[in-house]
Amino acid sequence: MDFQLKTLSTAQAAAEKADVLIVLVAAGTTPSKDAIATLIAEARKAGDLPDKAGKLLALYRAAHVAAPRVVLASVGDGKPASVRAGVLAAVNAAKSGDPRRVLIVFAQAADAAGLRCAIAAAADASYVYTTSKSKAEPRSIRYLGFGVTEAGPLREAFDEATAMVAGIELAKEWGNRPGNYCTPSLLADAARKLAALPCVKCEVLGPKEVEKLGMGAFSAVAQGSAEPLRFIVLRYQGAPKDEAPVVLVGKGITFDTGGVSLKPAAEMDEMKFDMCGAASVLGVFRALGDIQPALNVVGLIPSCENMNDGRAVKPGDVVTSMSGQTIEVLNTDAEGRLILCDALNYAKRFEPAAVIDIATLTGACVIALGGVRSGLFASDDTLAAALEAAGEEAQDRCWRMPLDEDYAEGLKSNFADVANIAGRAGGAITAAKFLQRFAGDFQWAHLDIAGTAWKSGAAKGATGRPVGLLLTYLLERARKAAVKTAPRKSRKSAKTRSAT
Numbered sequence: 001m002d003f004q005l006k007t008l009s010t011a012q013a014a015a016e017k018a019d020v021l022i023v024l025v026a027a028g029t030t031p032s033k034d035a036i037a038t039l040i041a042e043a044r045k046a047g048d049l050p051d052k053a054g055k056l057l058a059l060y061r062a063a064h065v066a067a068p069r070v071v072l073a074s075v076g077d078g079k080p081a082s083v084r085a086g087v088l089a090a091v092n093a094a095k096s097g098d099p100r101r102v103l104i105v106f107a108q109a110a111d112a113a114g115l116r117c118a119i120a121a122a123a124d125a126s127y128v129y130t131t132s133k134s135k136a137e138p139r140s141i142r143y144l145g146f147g148v149t150e151a152g153p154l155r156e157a158f159d160e161a162t163a164m165v166a167g168i169e170l171a172k173e174w175g176n177r178p179g180n181y182c183t184p185s186l187l188a189d190a191a192r193k194l195a196a197l198p199c200v201k202c203e204v205l206g207p208k209e210v211e212k213l214g215m216g217a218f219s220a221v222a223q224g225s226a227e228p229l230r231f232i233v234l235r236y237q238g239a240p241k242d243e244a245p246v247v248l249v250g251k252g253i254t255f256d257t258g259g260v261s262l263k264p265a266a267e268m269d270e271m272k273f274d275m276c277g278a279a280s281v282l283g284v285f286r287a288l289g290d291i292q293p294a295l296n297v298v299g300l301i302p303s304c305e306n307m308n309d310g311r312a313v314k315p316g317d318v319v320t321s322m323s324g325q326t327i328e329v330l331n332t333d334a335e336g337r338l339i340l341c342d343a344l345n346y347a348k349r350f351e352p353a354a355v356i357d358i359a360t361l362t363g364a365c366v367i368a369l370g371g372v373r374s375g376l377f378a379s380d381d382t383l384a385a386a387l388e389a390a391g392e393e394a395q396d397r398c399w400r401m402p403l404d405e406d407y408a409e410g411l412k413s414n415f416a417d418v419a420n421i422a423g424r425a426g427g428a429i430t431a432a433k434f435l436q437r438f439a440g441d442f443q444w445a446h447l448d449i450a451g452t453a454w455k456s457g458a459a460k461g462a463t464g465r466p467v468g469l470l471l472t473y474l475l476e477r478a479r480k481a482a483v484k485t486a487p488r489k490s491r492k493s494a495k496t497r498s499a500t
Helices: 035-045 080-097 112-126 152-176 184-194 207-213 216-222 268-291 336-350 363-369 381-394 405-411 427-436 467-485 488-498
Strands: 002-007 020-025 056-060 069-074 101-106 143-148 200-205 230-237 246-250 252-256 296-306 318-320 326-328 354-359 374-378 398-400 444-448
Touching: 002 152, 020 035, 020 080, 035 069, 056 080, 069 080, 080 101, 080 112, 101 112, 112 143, 112 152, 112 381, 152 184, 152 268, 152 467, 184 200, 184 230, 184 252, 184 268, 184 296, 200 207, 200 268, 207 216, 216 296, 216 318, 216 336, 230 268, 246 268, 246 336, 246 467, 252 268, 252 336, 268 296, 268 354, 268 467, 296 336, 336 354, 336 427, 354 381, 363 374, 363 427, 374 381, 374 427, 381 398, 381 444, 381 467, 405 427, 427 444
Parallel strands: 002 143, 020 069, 020 101, 101 143, 246 296, 246 354, 252 296, 354 444, 374 398
Antiparallel strands: 056 069, 200 230, 230 296, 318 326, 374 444
């Protein structure tokens, strides 16, 4: 996809060559008198273009406009959520004609957040998965131009947004792949390719190395599969080596049958999405390599299948984690927390500034929050607030859930230090309480993305979430660090950059 940012008034946009011209119109917008301004004014006067975000008016061969097709798209109050709704609706409507060149123009002044959301939404609406299709029909849109009243101040936001799209689409690609196209070994190969990016390194550990580390919980999940496990370690170093990194831990179950606690057959195919936490980590590193912010990030991906054979872990088995804590496996379908607990323990060696794990962990979180917000659990209020703010800015939202100690009561075991499940009540919280036992040495947050990582039904497919949330959080962290370390005389300019 070729993304371009241009300084364009609506008058200039009317002369631009494109298959489709999409004009984003906020409530109260009064552009200067030109062909497009006239179209907007007449549409409003006739009541054909309401101010509600996502409302459209499609025109063909409009007078004095070079593009044969014009879509006027309302973006309501012009805030990021409204811009996203308007762009999604407009691009979805436009792509039915298989356009190659699409130009999206803001009829009013655009800010950085609005531009980022417009770029992400346009890419999302035009995305097409092709890898395992014999007669693939790729996205028709090859060029996406964005016209704003002044491009210069928005260049950084544009570059970050296009890098974010590359990361989101990498996460979608691996999330969408069937289990036989996305094994732990293939996922590791994808991580290795990221090492070609600036500042990125990759190390992959196999079963022998994992066993030597004492990762008994991770190994127990993998032992029922013919596919060998992989433990992927990615490092992005954009800051001095002595600066503590943020560690991202992504659940990488490339297919989940539930093990001996077998899942129902209905919709089990969707368990190929059980590695979307891992895919989001890959996506973040893809974007970091393009943007090259001044911070250090480590990505940890424990990856395996949860399958059945004569060696599979059984309900009632007790396994020993890397931390030395023993775990009674009451349900083999609660395997994600078993692989994550060893990865969280491994994260300690990096002396991290913060650790965030990302996992399609519980159906209970889907019941609690649906597909709108990811579940957020955090041991630190500042970290939680930063992640919530990043989610709002990126329109990749989360909702903080409780971690009261009372919720841990159900995890008690007569035969081990802890059980891997509690009762049905508060299932997303008790899963987070299990993980918290292994995250006591650092600031920690857990994102349960079981409801947001993919969509079912006719729109079935990976969403690429929460790449947007994580990347926005990391970039803001880098900006704040830059302000703190900037010379006194340049702090004003640094704060200005941070606000864009």
